[in-house]
Amino acid sequence: MLFYLLEHLRYYDEYVKSGGYAKSPIFTHIGKPFWEIYGKTWGIIGLGTIGKKVAQIAESFGCDVIYYSTSGKNTAQKYPHKALDELLSISDIVSIHAPLNEYTKNLITYEKLKLMKKTAILLNLGRGGIVNEEDLAKALDEGLIAAAGLDVLEKEPMNLDNPLLQIKNKDRLLITPHIAWTSIEARQTLVKEIYLNIDAFIHGKQRNRVC
Numbered sequence: 001m002l003f004y005l006l007e008h009l010r011y012y013d014e015y016v017k018s019g020g021y022a023k024s025p026i027f028t029h030i031g032k033p034f035w036e037i038y039g040k041t042w043g044i045i046g047l048g049t050i051g052k053k054v055a056q057i058a059e060s061f062g063c064d065v066i067y068y069s070t071s072g073k074n075t076a077q078k079y080p081h082k083a084l085d086e087l088l089s090i091s092d093i094v095s096i097h098a099p100l101n102e103y104t105k106n107l108i109t110y111e112k113l114k115l116m117k118k119t120a121i122l123l124n125l126g127r128g129g130i131v132n133e134e135d136l137a138k139a140l141d142e143g144l145i146a147a148a149g150l151d152v153l154e155k156e157p158m159n160l161d162n163p164l165l166q167i168k169n170k171d172r173l174l175i176t177p178h179i180a181w182t183s184i185e186a187r188q189t190l191v192k193e194i195y196l197n198i199d200a201f202i203h204g205k206q207r208n209r210v211c
Contacts, residue, residue, distance in 0.1 A: 043088070045098055
């Protein structure tokens with residue numbers, strides 16, 4: 001999602017497929033400039049199991065990782081912990097990997113989006129209710145941030161009158177129908193775990209107990 005938005009891949013894909021590249025007098029095309037993520041700041045909201053893996057990947061690309069704990073309790077990590085407003089204001093990339101609860105409901109509003117860099121990209125892979133969708137649509141139309149990628153929405157499937165479907169510059173937004181979890185391997189693992197849990201229950205064995 002990040003590279004699709006950052007590198008304007010929709011634009012470049014359409015440029016080639018429309019025949020524009022075939023008609024070009026030069027070997028390249030830089031109609032929409034983009035930047036590298038090396039040396040940029042990646043802010044993570046929710047440094048749980050998924051957030052930590054994202055942090056590792058971000059580091060492998062040379063990003064400086066910071067994070068915000070939505071509960072305020074997970075602050076003893078190897079990465080610098082920042083207050084939300086500071087994280088939003090200094091990050092080039094902000095990705096959300098948090099649950100929806102009393103701490104995160106409507107966490108990202110228009111006022112919070114105003115704190116972000118105009119070149120920043122916001123990714124929500126936590127839960128839809130964390131980002132106010134009407135405020136995000138307004139922020140994208142006003143160019144408060146460069147782009148946003150969403151795999152989750154407040155209502156799924158989304159309503160036809162969702163303001164995100166009405167934004168002026170659709171290149172600024174990537175929405176997927178909640179598919180981040182749906183790789184073939186992930187679904188195979190899910191079914192296998194269900195089978196193993198049932199088998200353990202039948203044979204009186206404890207497995208995957210959480211309390």
